[in-house]
Amino acid sequence: MTNRASNKQLSALETFVAEDKKIENNKISAVFTKQDLQKKWETIADKLNEMSGAKKNWSQWRKTYFDMRSRSKVNRAKDRKILTGTEGGTFKKHIYSQAKETALNNMADVAIEGHKGVRESVVIEEEEVGNHCHSQKEGVQESKINRKISNTVAECAIFAKLQAQQNEENKNFHAQIIKLKEEKNANLLRIALALEKSILHSVKVF
Numbered sequence: 001m002t003n004r005a006s007n008k009q010l011s012a013l014e015t016f017v018a019e020d021k022k023i024e025n026n027k028i029s030a031v032f033t034k035q036d037l038q039k040k041w042e043t044i045a046d047k048l049n050e051m052s053g054a055k056k057n058w059s060q061w062r063k064t065y066f067d068m069r070s071r072s073k074v075n076r077a078k079d080r081k082i083l084t085g086t087e088g089g090t091f092k093k094h095i096y097s098q099a100k101e102t103a104l105n106n107m108a109d110v111a112i113e114g115h116k117g118v119r120e121s122v123v124i125e126e127e128e129v130g131n132h133c134h135s136q137k138e139g140v141q142e143s144k145i146n147r148k149i150s151n152t153v154a155e156c157a158i159f160a161k162l163q164a165q166q167n168e169e170n171k172n173f174h175a176q177i178i179k180l181k182e183e184k185n186a187n188l189l190r191i192a193l194a195l196e197k198s199i200l201h202s203v204k205v206f
Contacts, residue, residue: 003054003055003056003060004053004054005048005053005054005056005064006051006052006053006054008051008052008053009048009051009053009054010064010068012047012048012051013044013048013061013064013065013068014065014068016044016047016048017044017065020040022036022037022040023037023040023041023044026066038058041058041059041061041062042058044058044061045057045058045060045061048061
């Protein structure tokens with residue numbers, strides 16, 4: 001089994017994609033989901049794998065197509081620079097298949113060459129965007145967990161402080177109760193002694 005695609009497979013790949021604008025545009029919407037796009041690429045992959053040459057899954061054939069399209073755009077831009085005199089050297093015509101030529105002719109010059117003075121934007125694959133979002137989501141969840149832990153620790157510290165204050169207040173309250181009982185007992189003792197003296201004094205008088 002080889003992973004090198006044959007010329008026949010590459011030509012067929014260009015034709016299959018050119019025949020389906022949804023695949024060629026590579027745009028996902030509410031009516032054309034990621035799953036719909038994948039099914040179309042799986043169908044193309046099955047057809048290509050029936051030919052002699054490379055045997056790849058749908059994702060690998062998709063990458064092959066976009067790599068090939070990217071190289072074609074670069075070659076066409078170089079050719080136009082040579083033809084317009086913006087790049088020196090002897091002109092060497094690149095060979096394009098009919099499907100590729102048609103696709104490139106449908107592109108605006110700006111789409112192929114780009115605006116002068118404007119840096120080319122970086123295209124992020126859908127998988128990379130998904131991984132990036134997933135990492136951000138994990139970071140947000142971890143941050144939320146850490147905040148919850150910090151809040152719980154703070155609440156426990158406040159509860160412990162309040163409990164200590166309450167224990168101290170209870171301790172002072174019990175101390176006051178004991179003091180009041182001791183004072184009451186002392187007063188009762190003084191009253192009892194005073195009564196005893198009074199009774200003894202009354203007996204001596206009689």
